[in-house]
Amino acid sequence: MSYRLEDDESFPQALERMALEQLDKALDCTKAKTKLDEAVHDTRVCFKKLRALIRLERDELGDKQYRRENVFYRDLNRKLSKVRDTAALTEILAKIEERFAAELAEDAFESTRKTLTRAARKRQAEKHKTLVAVRRKLSVARQRVRKWPNKKKGFPAFSSGLMRIYARGRDEFRKAQADRTVESLHEWRKDAKYLWYHVSLLRPLWSKPLKGLARQIEKLVDRLSDDHDLAILRERVLAQAADLNDSHEAEALMALIDKRRVELQTEAWLLGERIYAEKPKAFRGRFHEYWQAWQSELTTNSIAAR
DSSP states (O other), X not given: OOSSOOTTSOHHHHHHHHHHHHHXXXXXXXTOSSOHHHHHHHHHHHHXXXXXXXXXXXXXXXXXXXXXXXXXXXXXXXXXXXXXXHHHHHHHHHHHHHHTGGGSOTTTTHHHHHHHHHHHHHTHHHHHHHHHHHHHHTTTHHHHHTTSOOOOOSGGGTHHHHHHHHHHHHHHHHHHHHHOOHHXXXXXXXXXXXXXXXXHHTGGGSHHHHHHHHHHHHHHHHHHHHHHHHHXXXXXXXXXXXXXXXXXXXXXXXXHHHHHHHHHHHHHHHHHHXXXXXXXXXHHHHXXXXXXXXXXXXXXXXXXXX
């Protein structure tokens, strides 16, 4: 099944199903012996989707259980993040070369690419070891999911969590606009990604409009993710500039990174203005109306089917 509500299940049922599906997918990914970069990436996505579900369920879980579950998946993701960076930097370098292809010689950043590629190859064994370690931690997580509380039904089961993430993202957006640091943009990106997952799983409430909204949030997340990877790449290039055969390569690359980051952030500001245009209570109210309309539609279809 998919990471979204289904017509024939309650929200607590959907939450448990989606959590177990993501855990099972993560377990499968951690068994990989080849394509380790892909396995690390896919496992991290599973954990991010699980943390998005936990945020919807936060009030039901209570502070103690919420913190335990959130910290559990956060720490696993951090383990994976440590072995992910070299692959991510190679990918973002390729994007820079593609974006400015008309301005660059074919081998403009050959020294940087070789340095990153060597680092990525050295970490292959470490990636496999980390995936194995993560898999061992997941065996008890499945049992905990089945014990998550599910007293609330319908819209109240997730409305507070939905509004909280929207409100946090809105606040982080304004903060990022004000100080424009790597850290503030990264915090905004995390909440934007949770909102993307939330809207995606709620798409059945009104399929076409919410699909469009999810796409816009995804576009925002992509811009912020590329910006973050470019910031990390810039730090790496600056630190390794003395080791490059041609110092002009480092200077040229950092200049293009700065230029591309301005482009990405400009697009992010425009997307943010639209996505976070509503006040949090209005956002929740709109989704409440969607929920009620969806429930009426399901009832009507059920009667008609009889």
